[in-house]
Amino acid sequence: DVSVQVKLVDSEILEDAKEELTGILRTARRLDAKEDDDFEVNESNSLRESLAPIKTTIYFIGIGLTALSLLVGGIGVMNIMFVSVKERTREIGVRKAVGARASNVLMQFLVEAVIVCVLGGMIGVAIAIPISFLIGSILPSSLDVFVVMIAFGVCVGVGLVFGLAPAWTAARSEPIEALRYE
Numbered sequence: 001d002v003s004v005q006v007k008l009v010d011s012e013i014l015e016d017a018k019e020e021l022t023g024i025l026r027t028a029r030r031l032d033a034k035e036d037d038d039f040e041v042n043e044s045n046s047l048r049e050s051l052a053p054i055k056t057t058i059y060f061i062g063i064g065l066t067a068l069s070l071l072v073g074g075i076g077v078m079n080i081m082f083v084s085v086k087e088r089t090r091e092i093g094v095r096k097a098v099g100a101r102a103s104n105v106l107m108q109f110l111v112e113a114v115i116v117c118v119l120g121g122m123i124g125v126a127i128a129i130p131i132s133f134l135i136g137s138i139l140p141s142s143l144d145v146f147v148v149m150i151a152f153g154v155c156v157g158v159g160l161v162f163g164l165a166p167a168w169t170a171a172r173s174e175p176i177e178a179l180r181y182e
């Protein structure tokens with residue numbers, strides 16, 4: 001198999017260039033006028049167009065897997081925070097008994113959930129950076145700082161959304177009941 005690449009200066013002469021290239025290749029391959037071409041002349045645009053549906057499918061599969069991962073991770077964070085609330089019921093009761101407002105308790109547990117998620121995001125980025133450099137040595141790739149910032153924003157969002165239910169549970173607890181809890 002032989003491959004020849006031709007780069008045009010002006011895309012308006014594409015059809016003329018294809019016809020000229022076809023004529024040159026037919027002459028070089030000594031084909032009669034009655035014979036079919038035993039070669040192909042492809043445009044990068046047509047290749048790009050044929051790969052577009054595959055790229056779109058891969059994109060949506062990636063989005064779906066990412067959403068599923070965020071959901072599973074968020075549920076894990078929520079469960080950890082519910083366990084934390086349960087284990088610290090007495091502490092919550094003491095804080096509320098000495099004057100802590102429900103909003104203080106709510107913020108404490110929301111901040112803890114966000115910290116857990118951001119730490120997870122930092123671990124993820126620490127793993128992604130060397131992998132990106134490894135892939136970059138084989139294929140063209142880059143790790144954009146903006147994408148990393150978006151990832152941390154998503155971590156904060158997951159912490160807030162999935163930390164809200166446990167934080168709300170902690171904030172609503174009655175001090176007397178919490179102090180009785182063993």
